[in-house]
Amino acid sequence: MKKQRRKRPQKRGVTTSDPAALARNATDANRRKFLRLARNAAIALPVLAGATVFSVQSVQATICEADLTKIGKGKPAVVQVHDPNCSLCRQLQRQARKALKSFDGEAVEFLVADINTAKGSAFAARYGVPHVTLLLFDGAGEMVQIVRGPSDTDSLHKVIAAHLAAHG
Known part of the structure; x- marks a missing residue:
């Protein structure tokens, strides 16, 4: 077959x-x-x-947030002294941004002083603060409060609200 x-x-x-x-x-x-x-x-x-x-x-x-010359230009400012390699700094930055979302963007400036840059390092040294720190400035550029370390969003919201009520 x-x-x-x-x-x-x-x-x-x-x-x-x-x-x-x-x-x-x-x-x-x-x-x-x-x-x-x-x-x-x-x-x-x-x-x-x-x-x-x-x-x-x-x-x-990022460029806009790094412009520290905005301090003292009439608007209150929240400046984070920040190290991008630090997990606590990144946590504080997320929490600060969340807290600031509920405020009018025109009411307050959020700025970042990166300590890995010459300007950021000089800024931190001028105020004698380490990274993981928020500095609150009034509209005239006077530092009025320091918030150290990461904090929960609600606490930061209260601190910023009180700051704006007193200096906004």
């Missing part, structure tokens, strides 16, 4: 030596590649644009 051979499915495309058919097949393959590339680019472009916008806004916010 002879074994029957299975028929292999034919490959897609043209299997002829006709030059016109080969050219059409190559054109169709190039068109599919181009359309696939265009689809992927159309998907990736908004994602990259969103990431770029987020990054630019984050950098701008």
